Amino acid sequence: MKKITIVLLLLISGFSWSQVLVINELDADTPSIDTHEFIELKSETPNFSTDGYILVFFNGSSSGGDRSYFTYDLNGLTTDINGLLVVGSVNVTPFPQSLMAENVIQNGPDAVAIYQASIFDFPEETVATQTNLIDAMVYGTNDSDATGLLTKLGQTVQHNDNGTNANPKSIQRYVDDMDNVTFSAATPTPRRENDGSGITINAITISVVDAQVEEGDVFDITFTADTDVTSDLNFNISLDNDGFNTSDFVGATSLTIPSGLNTITTTITLIDDADDEGDEVLKIRFLDLVEPIIANNGAIEIRVVDNDFTVAAWGTPLEPTYGIVESTQPNGYYNSLDGLADVQLRQALQDIVADPSIVRAQTYADVIDILKEADENPENSNEVWLVYLEEGRAKLDIQTNSLSTGKWNREHTFPRSRGGFDSIEEDEIADGVDIYWTTKADSLRHGNSDAHALRAVDGPENSSRNNQFYGEYNGPTGTAGKFKGDVARGVFYMAVRYNGLEIVNGFPEGNVGEFGDLATLLEWHRNDPPDDFEMNRNNVIYNWQFNRNPFIDQPDMIEYIWGNMIGEAWTQVLSVDDNTELKVALYPNPTSGRVYISGLNANADVDVYSIDGKLLKQSQSVEDYIDLDVTSGMYLLKLTSNNQSVIKKIIVD
Known part of the structure; x- marks a missing residue:
């Protein structure tokens, strides 16, 4: 071990360091969906603390204005025995010492820089500067030079990552015998010296057969090192993640790879309890590997399907039931509408569903939690019901990155581009039912997160619908179309709830706020009346927003505003004390x-x-x-x- 240390010190002492920390490797585009991107830093000495340093990422496009779009705090981290520190996504192998989400690093022309500063010194959209700058890299993927970033960061060369999906590459730093620093695009080498030098690491890979198991199942986890270990290797693992912990399984988590071998397997038995805890995800992680033994992968997730899910008393939209779920509207909720007609009826209805003293607006992130309850599959409480595909999908399969296949996300029945509403930064914070915005009829922006007009939807099908009008879009081929009345009533609700929205005949293009086709929506509403599923979601959303979709409670009211009863005085249909x-x-x-x-x-x-x-x-x-x-x-x-x-x-x- 002393010889290795001496060799390493001699190797490092031959370099000419102008700073204590440099950008050693950057992979901003592997593959094209950026699931394996990372940045590798190198310190002048091994085991170097990066306390007091930050990474700042800058956008060099014309719209980006050489301003920061992301800042990463390096406090609490250290480089390894080769002086390397990798920050990247969970897909990077060997496993990064510090994680960041996928698809964060922009492809270029952009820049990344190390500063000796606090993250608070670089709020979002801070212009690039050389103040407290330690090192910087301006890069692109066959882009024109970002001259503004080059000047602002004191750089003269924009480095190019010219990799492909079939042959991914990263931008790597090299130092020759004359201490000349050069950069080149080559096959990525995270946690390894770019030139193949340094102390050899031995990476252990976690392997499982199935990514999904059920309560009561037995499965194996195998750990395999790149090379045989030269002495007994003792290590510990964890399976804990959120609600999943040691009470949910039995099996060894303290393991030993015997000297001369490179693998060990542990058998895990999941406990089959009687509680409906919902589907969970266990996460396999190393706890105490010591370099040069490192993790080749980590945070390996296995879904544990809870077999104790509950079934509702009412049916799915495919097999609807009626009259089981009662409306939770307050007594007299619609009484102010009696005797009114046409414009006066519509205005009085808006006064109820947009009352700023009562109604609440939640964030777009909160809508995920709302839909998990409002769109819960009546046949399986651990699933949501997909509006167009008309089937259940696990609540855990919410889309979290650019990959939408097999995932669900949030569908605006009245598309954002048609309505003229969009997200703001605060919309990305799920702050719960008790934190909300005051809202009124003119608060059109809140249409972005109004759960009455948002549905759980298959990710690719959401993209297929895009912003088409209903009538242009009629759902996937071969489905029953039992969603049609539901989405129609969501659109009609939006037109009453927010000023600036209207339902019109035909398919109006270029007129923001107008949505068609009125005749189609009326037909869909009439042929697919509100069922128990829809009444339940109305009740759930009322608990969050303190307003209701009146066309679920009083479906015939649509006729008095848009249909065959326009001009007739409204009276609550068949109401009884x-x-x-x-x-x-x-x-x-x-x-x-x-x-x-x-x-x-x-x-x-x-x-x-x-x-x-x-x-x-x-x-x-x-x-x-x-x-x-x-x-x-x-x-x-x-x-x-x-x-x-x-x-x-x-x-x-």
Whole structure:
């Protein structure tokens, strides 16, 4: 060991260092989606503390203005036995000493610099400067020179990363025998000297067969070193991550690779408990490797599927149920609308759903948590229901980077580009239900995060829909289209909730705030009435935003504003006072035509209404059942007996 140290010191002493820390390697574009990007620093001496240093990344494009877009704090880090420190994503091998998210480092023409400073000295969009500058690299990927950055950072050369997906390259620093420093694009060498010198490291790789297991399963984790170890190698691992901990499994986490070998396997048994904790992710990490033994990979994730998920009492949109989920609207929520028509009705409705003294706006990041509850799959509480694909997907599969396949994200039923609203920086903070913005009808920007018009959606399908109008976009081929009424009511809600939005006929291009097609949306609304799934999400969102989508609670109101009842005075359809409500049940629901009535103490009169409140049929002195004799669809039955009455929704197949 003494000989190795002497050789290393002699090697370092031959270099001519003008600073204690330099940029040794940069990979800003591997592969094209930037999942393996990293930056490697090198210190004049090994095991060098980088306390007091920061990395600052600058945008050299014409729109970037040579200003900073990201700052990384190096406090608490040290270089390794070769004087190297790698900061990169979890996909980089060998594993970085410090992690940053994927796709952070811009491809160029840009720059990265080391400063001896605090991160507070470089708020976002700080112009590049040489003050307290330690080292800098201006780089690109076959771009024109960023002359502004070169001048501001005192550099004369813009380095080029000319790699491809098939042959990725990084920009690497070399020092020749004459102490001349040069840079070249070559195959990436994170945590290894670019010229192959230095102390040889032995990297251990974590391997598992399956990336997804279930409670009660047994699986192996294998650890394999690049080369045989020369003495027993003892190390510890952790599987803990968020709610997953040692109470969730049994198996050895203190391991030994025997001398002369390069591998060891541990067997993990997951405990099958009776609690619905939701799907979890365990994360395999090394705790105490000592250089030159290092991790080749780390933070290996395995999904643990909880088999104790719950099933709701109501159905999915594909198999809808009605009347199980009751509206949680406050008493008298819509009373101020009675007797109003047309413009006055719409304004009074806006006064309710946009009341600045009551209604709250949450952040766009909060919407993820809202949708996990509002769009929960009734058949599996650990999944969300995807609006266009009409199937469940694990809540854990929320999209977090540029890769959308197999992931879900947030779909604006009224597209942002059509409505003229977008995110601000504060929108990216999930601060919970009790922190909110005051909002009003003119607060159009809050349409970006209004959960009544946002749905959980398959990532690629969200891209396929893009900002098309409904009618142009009709959903994936082969699906049932049971989402159509839901999204229509979301769009109608937006037009009432925010000033500056309107629903029009046709497909208006270039008119921000206008959305089409009105005829299509009316048809979708009429053919796909609100079900229990939609009522439940209305209730959930009300708990966050303190407003409701009125067209779920009172679906026929759409006709009075946009449909065939324009100009007619509105009265809450078939409303009854709680103290005169008749307590009965109808079955089966859905029905093929005959409906049985239970709970009657005397004969009842039954009035059958369409969903928009039109009287279709009257039957008197009904005892046990009624034959509806109507076409397929949703209907309202008003039952009256002994001066008591009740309204029930019924679906006819």
